[in-house]
Amino acid sequence: xxxxxxxxxxxxxxxxxxxxxxxxxxxxxxxxxxxxxxxxxxxxxxxxxxxxxxxxxxxxxxxxxxxxxxxxxxxxxxxxxxxxxxxxxxxxxxxxxxxxxxxxxxxxxxxxxxxxxxxxxxxxxxxxxxxxxxxxxxxxxxxxxxxxxxxxxxxxxxxxxxxxxxxxxxxxxxxxxxxxxxxxxxxxxxxxxxxxxxxxxxxxxxxxxxxxxxxxxxxxxxxxxxxxxxxxxxxxxxxxxxxxxxxxxxxxxxxxxxxxxxxxxxxxxxxxxxxxxxxxxxxxxxxxxxxxxxxxxxxxxxxxxxxxxxxxxxxxxxxxxxxxxxxxxxxxxxxxxxxxxxxxxxxxxxxxxxxxxxxxxxxxxxxxxxxxxxxxxxx
Amino acid sequence: xxxxxxxxxxxxxxxxxxxxxxxxxxxxxxxxxxxxxxxxxxxxxxxxxxxxxxxxxxxxxxxxxxxxxxxxxxxxxxxxxxxxxxxxxxxxxxxxxxxxxxxxxxxxxxxxxxxxxxxxxxxxxxxxxxxxxxxxxxxxxxxxx
Numbered sequence: 001x002x003x004x005x006x007x008x009x010x011x012x013x014x015x016x017x018x019x020x021x022x023x024x025x026x027x028x029x030x031x032x033x034x035x036x037x038x039x040x041x042x043x044x045x046x047x048x049x050x051x052x053x054x055x056x057x058x059x060x061x062x063x064x065x066x067x068x069x070x071x072x073x074x075x076x077x078x079x080x081x082x083x084x085x086x087x088x089x090x091x092x093x094x095x096x097x098x099x100x101x102x103x104x105x106x107x108x109x110x111x112x113x114x115x116x117x118x119x120x121x122x123x124x125x126x127x128x129x130x131x132x133x134x135x136x137x138x139x140x141x142x143x144x145x146x147x148x149x150x151x152x153x154x155x156x157x158x159x160x161x162x163x164x165x166x167x168x169x170x171x172x173x174x175x176x177x178x179x180x181x182x183x184x185x186x187x188x189x190x191x192x193x194x195x196x197x198x199x200x201x202x203x204x205x206x207x208x209x210x211x212x213x214x215x216x217x218x219x220x221x222x223x224x225x226x227x228x229x230x231x232x233x234x235x236x237x238x239x240x241x242x243x244x245x246x247x248x249x250x251x252x253x254x255x256x257x258x259x260x261x262x263x264x265x266x267x268x269x270x271x272x273x274x275x276x277x278x279x280x281x282x283x284x285x286x287x288x289x290x291x292x293x294x295x296x297x298x299x300x301x302x303x304x305x306x307x308x309x310x311x312x313x314x315x316x317x318x319x320x321x322x323x324x325x326x327x328x329x330x331x332x333x334x335x336x337x338x339x340x341x342x343x344x345x346x347x348x349x350x351x352x353x354x355x356x357x358x359x360x361x362x363x364x365x366x367x368x369x370x371x372x373x374x375x376x377x378x379x
Numbered sequence: 380x381x382x383x384x385x386x387x388x389x390x391x392x393x394x395x396x397x398x399x400x401x402x403x404x405x406x407x408x409x410x411x412x413x414x415x416x417x418x419x420x421x422x423x424x425x426x427x428x429x430x431x432x433x434x435x436x437x438x439x440x441x442x443x444x445x446x447x448x449x450x451x452x453x454x455x456x457x458x459x460x461x462x463x464x465x466x467x468x469x470x471x472x473x474x475x476x477x478x479x480x481x482x483x484x485x486x487x488x489x490x491x492x493x494x495x496x497x498x499x500x501x502x503x504x505x506x507x508x509x510x511x512x513x514x515x516x517x518x519x520x521x522x523x524x
Contacts, residue, residue, distance in 0.1 A: 144446040196449035
């Protein structure tokens, strides 16, 4: 079975990214939604499904909050705490395939920067034990994971630095990106540590912004304004035993997502032209390059240093700059960029002949999800 | 002056036995009374057999350094005076469980795979923390883990 084969993305929308001091997360999400509907060329009256995603670490962004602002009464609506693009998209595919809705609008908005949201909290459950040990902020466990990688495989700080340096090269060609100033590998290495061996450039931007996506049946998408971007396959792995999972920080269970995804879509890593790897930290990119099979386990460092992920490389990664350079949108802007690259709309940073994109993420040390997207179908 | 560190909730019956043990210089973990599964961190129900009921067992206050994080920024303000401070992830001997804890050594002394031992450091009359330090007397596992 190919669970996602009949579903397509018909439109995407985004707001500016950075500081939006006078708008609530809901208002930001509404602007993105209006843009996505216009992109698809459909009226809000034909939206019969709404899946909203809460702004990170907040109660903002529920479907009950969004309904009155969008002025819609869809047949189906719900809210995910941590939709992160992937989970919202997968739920939309399920809702469409189950017959609950035909055209589903996905929304996200955050004002994490303007509201001065604090991220200095323990990450990944068992929070009392982490808090007592001073292990706060995602940089702590991420630094442990990458130091372990360095110990096992000889990965260097410079090799890791190529995650952020490559993404900054992409971001320089993206008008939406918050950080666009050039950054060389020497600039990277000159940055002070935040939690060694991680530096500022290894950690996500915190910004305001919104994104929205219109998902519908492949059949309906063919009649809409833009070239449909088909969902070739979806896969997830929860890993919610958390601390009980051996080697938790290395996230080896990501490989289970990869194998299910590639089996579902009938596509392997060699056929993937673009990778959108959610990058709350640079370490996630290093781990996902390996676990999704773009290089062997332990080979991520040399793969990055060889320039594979930067402009002109064999596997362009996060061609908008990702969370390290573009914005803090928990993988939503990764999805926005993936769709626009596949439709050939990315101007200076357009990757020629890009046909298949991987969009993958995890919620810290659990709950991973991945999607394969293409303008072509696999049927 | 050292900032006041976060303290555990001693009113929590689930974890109180842990703090009673550290005050007496012992490191303990709970074992399921029904199936014997050793829990770390402790949960209110056994993750293996879903039974309730625990027995706290002493485990070695010794292990191997799996990895560590060196905080150069006071992301937790209570640790501001300690910057740079190191949090280790310790594989505790004999039990195949990992535990986070502050390392007392300088970063320069640390190496993944190094032998470490727990030391019991009173913070208040009631709370004693386990800190970890390199155990020079015990040879490191070479390229072990």
